[in-house]
Amino acid sequence: MAKWQTHYLEVVATARSWEFDSPLGHHGSIIPHCFRFRLKSETQSVPDAAPFPKFLFPLFSDLKVGQTFVKSNSGAPLIKPSIMLNIPIILGSVREGRKSEAPAKYILEKVKAAGYQTRLVDFKELPLPFYDAASIPAEYFAKDNYPDQNAQQWSEIARAADAFIIVSPEYNHGYPAVLKNALDWGYSEFTRKPFGLVGVSNGTVAGARMIEHLRPIIQNFNAMSIRETIMIGPIETYFDDSGKLLKPELDNKIEGLLDSLVWWGEALKKAREISNYSN
Numbered sequence: 574m575a576k577w578q579t580h581y582l583e584v585v586a587t588a589r590s591w592e593f594d595s596p597l598g599h600h601g602s603i604i605p606h607c608f609r610f611r612l613k614s615e616t617q618s619v620p621d622a623a624p625f626p627k628f629l630f631p632l633f634s635d636l637k638v639g640q641t642f643v644k645s646n647s648g649a650p651l652i653k654p655s656i657m658l659n660i661p662i663i664l665g666s667v668r669e670g671r672k673s674e675a676p677a678k679y680i681l682e683k684v685k686a687a688g689y690q691t692r693l694v695d696f697k698e699l700p701l702p703f704y705d706a707a708s709i710p711a712e713y714f715a716k717d718n719y720p721d722q723n724a725q726q727w728s729e730i731a732r733a734a735d736a737f738i739i740v741s742p743e744y745n746h747g748y749p750a751v752l753k754n755a756l757d758w759g760y761s762e763f764t765r766k767p768f769g770l771v772g773v774s775n776g777t778v779a780g781a782r783m784i785e786h787l788r789p790i791i792q793n794f795n796a797m798s799i800r801e802t803i804m805i806g807p808i809e810t811y812f813d814d815s816g817k818l819l820k821p822e823l824d825n826k827i828e829g830l831l832d833s834l835v836w837w838g839e840a841l842k843k844a845r846e847i848s849n850y851s852n
């Protein structure tokens with residue numbers, strides 16, 4: 574006999590406040606302030622495709638799909654974003670035993686679970702020379718031909734992106750040189766795209782100074798850094814050595830940052846298309 578399983582559909586969104594009970598025993602409610610609700614379903618199949626009865630879906634019409642987190646308990650997104658965005662996660666540390674890797678990978682999984690295209694950009698795997706090219710990046714961008722193979726690959730990743738999340742530690746109240754060097758290798762790749770900034774440190778300032786130092790650099794790309802930021806520190810209180818999250822409240826902050834980043838990502842993507850501004 575098939576085993577009945579309990580599945581959950583979690584939605585975090587800006588939705589009106591409502592509660593309902595369905596004839597099939599589904600219950601939905603919004604928890605005030607965090608705009609999160611959960612649908613529970615007893616089914617015999619894994620609900621990655623369409624586990625919830627069709628009559629429930631009109632209820633989702635009020636949600637701004639694409640600005641929501643929708644996932645099953647199997648981790649797969651159930652409702653795809655209406656506008657697909659590519660949101661790479663840039664890791665700012667290449668240090669042996671780096672602590673920023675855990676939050677970067679955690680955020681990567683969250684972005685994936687929300688249904689967006691993403692990847693980790695790790696300059697340990699993709700080392701870039703200190704900027705030593707004869708010309709400025711915009712010229713190499715125009716020719717789509719950087720003088721370094723890894724710089725070319727980095728350019729291709731960045732030009733395909735619609736938004737970025739930087740997860741970086743604070744070094745001497747600023748950003749790590751490796752991160753600034755990576756940003757120096759690009760320019761047009763970043764133009765008119767939004768950046769979400771996440772600071773990491775072993776102290777309570779948690780990368781806040783690093784974040785503020787990054788903003789004018791991003792502004793120079795004619796890009797924008799969104800207001801919402803995440804400061805993770807002391808890092809040891811957020812993730813254990815195996816990379817396990819110790820403070821579940823981080824999820825709300827990630828959702829808030831992603832919600833805003835997606836808003837800007839969609840708006841700027843549409844604007845780039847309308848204005849024939851392709852890069």
Ligand SMILES: Cc1cc2nc3c(=O)[nH]c(=O)nc-3n(C[C@H](O)[C@H](O)[C@H](O)COP(=O)(O)O)c2cc1C
Nearest residue numbers: 666668671672673742743744745746773774775776
């Ligand atoms: C070169 C260097 C400079 C640092 N400067 C700061 C700092 O200014 N503020 C701070 O809160 N932590 C600072 N730290 C401590 C870092 O927050 C801590 O080592 C953190 O784990 C670094 O991230 P990572 O492990 O991903 O490289 C510094 C660490 C290094 C290696």
